[in-house]
Amino acid sequence: MLDINKVRADFPILNETVNGKPLVYFDNAATSQKPQVVIDAISAYYETINSNIHRGVHTLSQLATDAYEVSRQKIQKHINAKHAHEVLFTTGTTHGINLVASGFSAFVKAGDAVMISAMEHHSNIVPWQMLCERVGAELLVIPMNDKGELIIEEFEKLLTNRVKIVAINHISNALGTINPIEHIITKAHGVGAAVLIDGAQSAPHMQFDVQQLDCDFYTFSGHKVCGPTGSGILYGKEEWLNKLPPYQGGGEMIKEVTFAKTTYAELPHKFEAGTPNIAGGIALGTAIDYLNAIGLDNINTYEQELLQYGTEKLLEIEGLKIIGTAKNKTSVISFNVGDIHPYDIGSIVDKMGIAVRTGHHCTQPIMDFFKIPGTVRASFSFYNTKEEIDALVAAVIKAQRMLS
Numbered sequence: 019m020l021d022i023n024k025v026r027a028d029f030p031i032l033n034e035t036v037n038g039k040p041l042v043y044f045d046n047a048a049t050s051q052k053p054q055v056v057i058d059a060i061s062a063y064y065e066t067i068n069s070n071i072h073r074g075v076h077t078l079s080q081l082a083t084d085a086y087e088v089s090r091q092k093i094q095k096h097i098n099a100k101h102a103h104e105v106l107f108t109t110g111t112t113h114g115i116n117l118v119a120s121g122f123s124a125f126v127k128a129g130d131a132v133m134i135s136a137m138e139h140h141s142n143i144v145p146w147q148m149l150c151e152r153v154g155a156e157l158l159v160i161p162m163n164d165k166g167e168l169i170i171e172e173f174e175k176l177l178t179n180r181v182k183i184v185a186i187n188h189i190s191n192a193l194g195t196i197n198p199i200e201h202i203i204t205k206a207h208g209v210g211a212a213v214l215i216d217g218a219q220s221a222p223h224m225q226f227d228v229q230q231l232d233c234d235f236y237t238f239s240g241h242k243v244c245g246p247t248g249s250g251i252l253y254g255k256e257e258w259l260n261k262l263p264p265y266q267g268g269g270e271m272i273k274e275v276t277f278a279k280t281t282y283a284e285l286p287h288k289f290e291a292g293t294p295n296i297a298g299g300i301a302l303g304t305a306i307d308y309l310n311a312i313g314l315d316n317i318n319t320y321e322q323e324l325l326q327y328g329t330e331k332l333l334e335i336e337g338l339k340i341i342g343t344a345k346n347k348t349s350v351i352s353f354n355v356g357d358i359h360p361y362d363i364g365s366i367v368d369k370m371g372i373a374v375r376t377g378h379h380c381t382q383p384i385m386d387f388f389k390i391p392g393t394v395r396a397s398f399s400f401y402n403t404k405e406e407i408d409a410l411v412a413a414v415i416k417a418q419r420m421l422s
């Protein structure tokens with residue numbers, strides 16, 4: 019089981035006060051807080067081994083390279099990739115999706131189709147629209163119902179051998195819906211389509227196994243899994259990464275350069291042009307170790323408790339409506355109170371030290387679907403408590419009184 023007092027002591031920021039009140043941080047779907055071990059890993063890199071990787075024969079460069087590659091292996095093991103070179107370091111989910119969408123110009127022709135869903139983050143919409151515009155392909159969208167669940171029968175109807183890739187989030191950042199990706203992957207492979215999973219919201223909350231899922235690509239952000247900003251992972255099956263053209267050209271990604279022709283480096287370097295976020299990549303490995311020490315199953319169980327408690331308590335507030343009521347959900351609660359603008363609630367609860375997100379959460383099509391300008395979103399992490407949820411409920415009631 020998870021020892022909440024011990025866990026909270028790992029996060030220095032949780033001792034901060036905001037507007038004179040103890041910080042209650044419920045914006046975890048936007049970015050997670052960082053435990054001391056991750057902060058220390060960043061400092062330790064700069065204090066003891068700062069050096070460019072893969073280049074020098076000198077000792078420091080070798081130490082930095084080793085630390086970076088050890089981190090890659092930790093992540094390989096964590097997601098159960100077959101090879102370490104199938105794990106690419108990126109700057110985050112957005113980078114991972116753009117890398118694949120850009121390379122897919124080589125595999126998608128005019129008249130082909132790319133499929134996403136009605137509940138994607140803008141980062142899993144725009145790169146595919148750009149791809150479709152470049153090549154003259156069609157963007158197909160799997161619809162959802164009013165609970166915020168994908169309509170699987172409609173997905174199966176839309177799926178034909180015109181579809182070259184299905185790009186879908188494992189968990190919606192705005193609704194918390196956990197999508198049935200196993201089924202989607204199997205069906206998509208049935209028509210020869212590749213599948214990319216946007217795992218930005220799943221990686222912080224659950225264990226997954228890329229070989230068991232059999233997905234072609236899986237991407238997530240370091241900063242949402244207790245790691246540093248500017249770090250992230252793109253997993254790709256070896257056969258796909260070998261076929262896919264490089265995303266950026268530069269140093270580190272080449273085998274040989276002449277003015278006549280350049281040949282590319284082996285995986286993973288082919289996709290890692292330039293000097294990467296070395297400290298970030300190393301500290302991301304530390305973050306993954308940290309999560310594994312607590313155990314993602316323990317994290318998941320505890321967060322489900324918070325979700326259930328938060329849902330019950332918030333629904334006691336008169337006029338409060340939860341947007342996103344899927345049967346399978348993670349610890350995200352998006353809501354509105356009567357006709358009050360989400361921004362007004364967000365501003366008032368902030369005065370009480372409570373950080374929630376307000377707005378469209380980079381998912382404007384979801385807001386259009388529900389015909390709302392936005393929501394207030396409280397997203398819980400394993401370092402949050404029921405007492406903090408009580409504080410949120412009290413603050414929302416206070417905001418409601420002040421605003422109506």
Ligand SMILES: *Cc1c(COP(=O)(O)O)cnc(C)c1O
Binds near residue numbers: 047141142187218
């Ligand atoms: C946060 C998020 C992204 C974008 O991640 P970045 O870290 O900003 O690149 C993409 N998809 C989902 C579902 C997200 O929650």
